[in-house]
Amino acid sequence: MTKIVKKAYAGTIESSDVYVELEPKDVGLDIQIESVVLNQFGDAIREVVIEVLEQFGVQDAKVKIVDRGALDCVIRARVEAAIKRGEGK
Amino acid sequence: MRRSMLFLPGNTPNIIINGDSLGADAVILDLEDAVSPSEKDAARILVRNAIKLMKFENCEVIVRINSLDTDYWKSDLDEIVPLKPDLIMPTKTSSAADVQIIDSYITELERKFSIGPNTVKLIPLIETALGVENAFRIATVSKRISALFLGGEDLTADLRCKRTKDGNEIDYARKRIVCAARAAGVDVYDTPFTDVNDDEGIYADAEYAKSLGFTGKSAVSPRHVAAINEVFSPSQKDVDYAYEVMEAIRIAKEQGRGAIALHGKMIDAPIVARAQQTIAMAEELLSMRGGRHE
Numbered sequence: 610m611t612k613i614v615k616k617a618y619a620g621t622i623e624s625s626d627v628y629v630e631l632e633p634k635d636v637g638l639d640i641q642i643e644s645v646v647l648n649q650f651g652d653a654i655r656e657v658v659i660e661v662l663e664q665f666g667v668q669d670a671k672v673k674i675v676d677r678g679a680l681d682c683v684i685r686a687r688v689e690a691a692i693k694r695g696e697g698k
Numbered sequence: 699m700r701r702s703m704l705f706l707p708g709n710t711p712n713i714i715i716n717g718d719s720l721g722a723d724a725v726i727l728d729l730e731d732a733v734s735p736s737e738k739d740a741a742r743i744l745v746r747n748a749i750k751l752m753k754f755e756n757c758e759v760i761v762r763i764n765s766l767d768t769d770y771w772k773s774d775l776d777e778i779v780p781l782k783p784d785l786i787m788p789t790k791t792s793s794a795a796d797v798q799i800i801d802s803y804i805t806e807l808e809r810k811f812s813i814g815p816n817t818v819k820l821i822p823l824i825e826t827a828l829g830v831e832n833a834f835r836i837a838t839v840s841k842r843i844s845a846l847f848l849g850g851e852d853l854t855a856d857l858r859c860k861r862t863k864d865g866n867e868i869d870y871a872r873k874r875i876v877c878a879a880r881a882a883g884v885d886v887y888d889t890p891f892t893d894v895n896d897d898e899g900i901y902a903d904a905e906y907a908k909s910l911g912f913t914g915k916s917a918v919s920p921r922h923v924a925a926i927n928e929v930f931s932p933s934q935k936d937v938d939y940a941y942e943v944m945e946a947i948r949i950a951k952e953q954g955r956g957a958i959a960l961h962g963k964m965i966d967a968p969i970v971a972r973a974q975q976t977i978a979m980a981e982e983l984l985s986m987r988g989g990r991h992e
Contacts, residue, residue: 625715
């Protein structure tokens with residue numbers, strides 16, 4: 610299990626990128642998503658974010674996503690970078 | 699075949715995702731100068747995911763890693779080597795020893811990830827005065843070396859002179875590196891022409907590089923890619939002449955003649971070799987155009 614111990618972010622709000630912000634949280638995941646394509650892809654973005662968090666064993670975190678039309682591989686990269694910055698190793 | 703190589707900043711998704719459609723024969727995903735120190739970690743992950751999950755069908759992928767004098771180069775290789783990009787570009791390569799250090803670490807990673815020995819190839823960026831002087835040793839020290847690459851910007855800083863548009867200050871380095879690469883039997887690529895708004899200057903600079911023997915040239919702007927591709931492609935006149943040479947050779951062989959002339963000029967071995975290279979390149983271009991528009 611990976612614990613988020615400090616506020617961390619990765620990515621930008623430029624076109625085709627996504628800004629990911631992670632904060633420590635006591636229990637569970639709280640994921641907020643803002644996206645230019647929220648109606649069409651909001652669920653898909655959430656799924657990808659959860660998948661990466663699970664992959665790295667993050668069970669408790671507050672997650673803010675500001676998507677600017679990022680591809681799947683970009684979302685995965687930014688969430689991973691934020692986790693590695695927030696886990697406090 | 700690589701005529702053009704286009705640098706793309708490694709932490710900028712909107713540029714990387716279009717990399718395959720910019721017309722370059724290779725894209726160089728840059729983890730070095732185009733990425734600030736605070737973003738090296740994020741860029742490394744982004745570039746790794748881009749190579750892993752995006753299809754670069756129309757171009758090769760080269761990754762420029764950080765230099766040995768930084769804390770980043772091992773982490774760069776840790777992420778990138780398992781994906782076996784077409785080439786890895788070590789930076790500020792100044793000696794054969796620099797290559798050996800990187801070669802050894804890649805060998806460790808190849809073993810760890812069950813990648814065949816010497817699968818990962820290198821195109822060292824030579825951008826110091828010492829690197830220029832050691833170019834032949836750099837090119838021959840490892841089986842991984844696929845080509846040499848001249849970096850004019852850092853080189854001029856090391857030479858303590860100003861980088862100019864006509865490039866007199868890097869002329870010696872250009873000639874020296876071409877000679878070293880050709881002597882070692884590897885390809886050689888020229889530094890970018892950095893005035894992105896000069897659409898005529900790029901032609902002149904690329905033509906000069908070609909005249910010296912460079913295999914191709916890099917660019918920092920997609921605007922320069924078409925010019926580089928055009929200059930480093932054989933012209934129709936070159937191709938027609940190459941076929942004429944090969945036909946003359948065929949006929950002479952049939953007739954049992956040793957000495958051959960074409961349009962009043964003797965055809966000797968270097969002319970035949972050049973004709974064969976031109977035809978091979980023209981045929982490769984033809985097959986590439988089957989897959990994309992230029």
